[in-house]
Amino acid sequence: MAMDPVVVQPSLLHSDGPLGVRALTGAVERRPLGDGAWVDLCPGFVTAADQLFDALIESVPWRDERVHMYDSVVRVPRLLAGYAAGETLPHAMLETARSQLSVHYRSELGEPFASAGLCLYRDGRDSVAWHGDRVARDSPEDTMVAILSLGARRPFALRPRAGGAGLRLQIGHGDLLVMGGSCQRTWLHAIPKTARCLGARISVQFRPLKGFGDRPSRPHRADRPHQADRADGADGGARGDGAARGDGGARGDGAARDDGAARDDRDGR
Numbered sequence: 073m074a075m076d077p078v079v080v081q082p083s084l085l086h087s088d089g090p091l092g093v094r095a096l097t098g099a100v101e102r103r104p105l106g107d108g109a110w111v112d113l114c115p116g117f118v119t120a121a122d123q124l125f126d127a128l129i130e131s132v133p134w135r136d137e138r139v140h141m142y143d144s145v146v147r148v149p150r151l152l153a154g155y156a157a158g159e160t161l162p163h164a165m166l167e168t169a170r171s172q173l174s175v176h177y178r179s180e181l182g183e184p185f186a187s188a189g190l191c192l193y194r195d196g197r198d199s200v201a202w203h204g205d206r207v208a209r210d211s212p213e214d215t216m217v218a219i220l221s222l223g224a225r226r227p228f229a230l231r232p233r234a235g236g237a238g239l240r241l242q243i244g245h246g247d248l249l250v251m252g253g254s255c256q257r258t259w260l261h262a263i264p265k266t267a268r269c270l271g272a273r274i275s276v277q278f279r280p281l282k283g284f285g286d287r288p289s290r291p292h293r294a295d296r297p298h299q300a301d302r303a304d305g306a307d308g309g310a311r312g313d314g315a316a317r318g319d320g321g322a323r324g325d326g327a328a329r330d331d332g333a334a335r336d337d338r339d340g341r
């Protein structure tokens with residue numbers, strides 16, 4: 073598809089050496105979230121991530137989607153692509169990353185990662201609203217979603233579904249974040265809009281069959297007009313945008329609070 077030029081901030085991206093993935097053993101930090109949910113973080117999982125970012129921007133058939141919402145049609149505020157279980161991924165490196173993740177998490181997850189969903193956030197106006205991933209949020213089983221982040225650093229916001237303080241993790245170029253345990257059932261996550269972020273970000277979400285089936289995730293009901301399609305940053309971004317409070321620094325700043333966001337609706341379930 074014809075796509076508007078995507079802004080990249082090369083000076084902010086650091087990725088040396090050959091394109092590859094680092095070993096996960098000993099490199100992953102787990103943060104228990106409560107209610108049986110956790111996140112794992114592995115900064116710099118992908119090496120030479122610039123190459124992968126550029127290749128994905130060029131080669132992925134990004135879709136600009138619209139969703140029907142009540143009596144209107146709403147633009148999904150990010151571009152999407154999806155690869156069902158068994159489909160060839162758009163870059164060999166993603167196959168390598170998925171295999172490595174499958175090996176590392178096999179004993180805990182009990183099965184490999186299967187599908188891959190991709191999001192392209194063209195700039196800080198693109199976002200994903202608060203949600204737990206479709207299907208898994210209603211499943212009694214624990215599961216995992218492994219997310220590779222490429223390009224601009226964006227806050228990854230999490231908050232308990234039942235209410236209470238959330239946290240923001242700064243996820244940068246080449247970083248890996250894995251949501252596990254009950255996270256899709258008991259916690260919500262979002263990529264808030266931000267006025268600070270000028271560059272593009274790609275996320276690659278690997279999901280197992282357990283809790284998801286073989287299809288990559290699709291747009292969420294949470295992507296409704298007041299929540300997601302206002303390009304003025306006046307929704308979730310402005311309410312709980314850590315960047316507006318200057319938390320654009322070190323990754324993994326789990327201490328950054330998200331109290332404003334806790335006032336948000338329990339959207340789109």
Ligand SMILES: O=C(O)CCC(=O)C(=O)O
Pocket residue numbers: 189191200205219228261262263275277289
């Ligand atoms: O871009 C991300 O890191 C999160 C994407 C996400 O939550 C989703 O597509 O369900």
